[in-house]
Amino acid sequence: MNPELFFTKNTKAALQNDPPGEWMPPVPKYCIPLSAGYPAQSLVPYNEMNEAVKDLIEEEKDLPFQYLGSKKVNTVKKFVRERLVERGVVLLEKEILVTAGAIQGIDLISRTFIDRDTWIVVESPSYMEGLEVFRNYTDHFITVPIDEYGMQTEELEKTLKNRKEKNLPMPKLVYTIPSFHNPTGTTMSIDRRRHLLELASEFNFLIIEDDAYGELYFDERPTPIKAMDSGSRVFYLGSFSKTIAPGLRVGYVAARSDLIEPLAWFKKDLDHPFAEATLGSYLIQTDMKKRFEMLRKVYQQNCKTLISSLEKYMGELATWQQPSGGYFVWVNIPGINTSEILVEAMQAGVSYVPGKHFFVHEQEGLSYLRLSFSFVSREEMVSAVEILSQVVKKHLNN
């Protein structure tokens, strides 16, 4: 019995891509993981979570463990709604769908709107797990480069005009991470955000605005594209993974209710009431504004340390851009293939994510790598960058 004979056309197409999550060899324990895109132990409120669970069970007993779940699930929605109002996005409750991390939002949107005939636009580079999900639905990608002001919407406009003239298939969706972009750390300018919305209306496409890092600005808070979305073309994706705990897997999608309804339809029963109730209980106990402030300060200081280490050890070897928020610094090391030296770097004691994994066309990213300042201590960061610089120097001198 050959299972492939039973696969659907889509499954066959999807499985021709690289298997998901296979983009990194295992990181040895002795390594300083600048690859790690998650919060440091000290920033995960695990004791508070313990309290949250305790209170939840004392108050609601079996409810959080039943299908229909606890009333605390509504607390999550309420928090999201109120927080979004402060960020300029005014929504009804029925316009918010709580999901198992922002990635379930990407999956549900894809499932509803993307099949093997669909063209979509992604930034180049883009969030690698996002690309993996999209590849499960289509191989038709249009890529738009990023510069220091985010997605080059002028380039997108040219491409769209050109495709229209030539009668080529037009994209249905544009996926963007406008604020503290993963992996580049850049933020889209307000003019380009407006331009993107204009293009959406002119060329009739929907936008996925992935704002997973939106709360983690250092100085200035960017205005979400969704806040200017008069045509209701934007799916706004948010997440508690970067600000509370990734393992809870709670995120959300916000959009016009007739765009949310089909997602809710497919999500049916792919729910996780206990995790959502735990988060709800935690949110009630926590001064989240204070927490956001604390996180911003810690990450800003972490970022400064990473940047000054790069200046000290790699100033003549590499270039990078100063992020204004988020988790990552995106480094370009001309003359180096970052995938090729990864194992050696890990043996020397430092890991990173090679740039190629963030590109639809991998060869565009060979000299790049992504460093995270969210997870390791500042002392470790300094050592890690020094180790990395030595590995790089050795290869440049060969």
Next chain:
Amino acid sequence: MNPELFFTKNTKAALQNDPPGEWMPPVPKYCIPLSAGYPAQSLVPYNEMNEAVKDLIEEEKDLPFQYLGSKKVNTVKKFVRERLVERGVVLLEKEILVTAGAIQGIDLISRTFIDRDTWIVVESPSYMEGLEVFRNYTDHFITVPIDEYGMQTEELEKTLKNRKEKNLPMPKLVYTIPSFHNPTGTTMSIDRRRHLLELASEFNFLIIEDDAYGELYFDERPTPIKAMDSGSRVFYLGSFSKTIAPGLRVGYVAARSDLIEPLAWFKKDLDHPFAEATLGSYLIQTDMKKRFEMLRKVYQQNCKTLISSLEKYMGELATWQQPSGGYFVWVNIPGINTSEILVEAMQAGVSYVPGKHFFVHEQEGLSYLRLSFSFVSREEMVSAVEILSQVVKKHLNN
């Protein structure tokens, strides 16, 4: 902007069906919910879950809240593997995929193997949420009736031979709940289990064996179809929802590794590490054999109470079959349309699930209803059946 213009073909087809979960009007609070297919409060180990979370966090700190999650996730797999060995199913760890409830297993299998061209076989009646998920992928159902020995595999054989002769499309998958079937409570005989496997080999299809109720036998433990699956055509679905807590949303799929791999591919990141780790921590603390025994006794006694109430109040109005395990009794009331009297029954103080929702062809189920003996107290059960009998009598006399 009309969102429908952006839908895929599949989305358009799926959304033409009834919206998911809309099969029951809200059950008023004063009602005795014989409709409730979940465990009673006293059977949900919420205090033990509190302990499990406390121990988990003390031992592993932030780990259960990170993406990669805790080591306790492996405890779940290990438990499943060892338990399945006792039930005659010997598997490698890589042949087990932990999922967000058994329903995510149904969804992942559907996603991998079913599209709008695929024919599948379901029992008539069948698990309504399962049918809802399948309908998101196809409308091509072949139904096979159930009698007191489960799915009538002789009927399936006739249908398959007939389709083959006529050169009609053949089904790729057969979905069955062989033990303590939802909603009928029946159990497939061992001969029919073997016959189904023979048919799978002869007519080249895969089998989904949904064993969500498998641990809840009253006297005799049925042998899973998977235990006899020499051809490796069976996806075995298990769940902790009926034996521990539905709101944790932890289930699993077990199958040959080349059938599991594509599911794992699509599942990517649709994980829930904190809930899995909590379950792992709970399993370490708990004598599960003792717990299973306790549950069997309670549910058997509940079932007896429900059946004797039916005998007392509805013996002349209705027929049903004695279940040998599970959660449900399936009642046939000739001359009554159970959907039509539901609101009145709820006003009188009792809820149930009307039979039609369990059928692909709803008209086949009009006189049936499903009663659950898992949730309400025995005293309430007796009152509820009395109330139901009065509503039924009133309608039969009209």
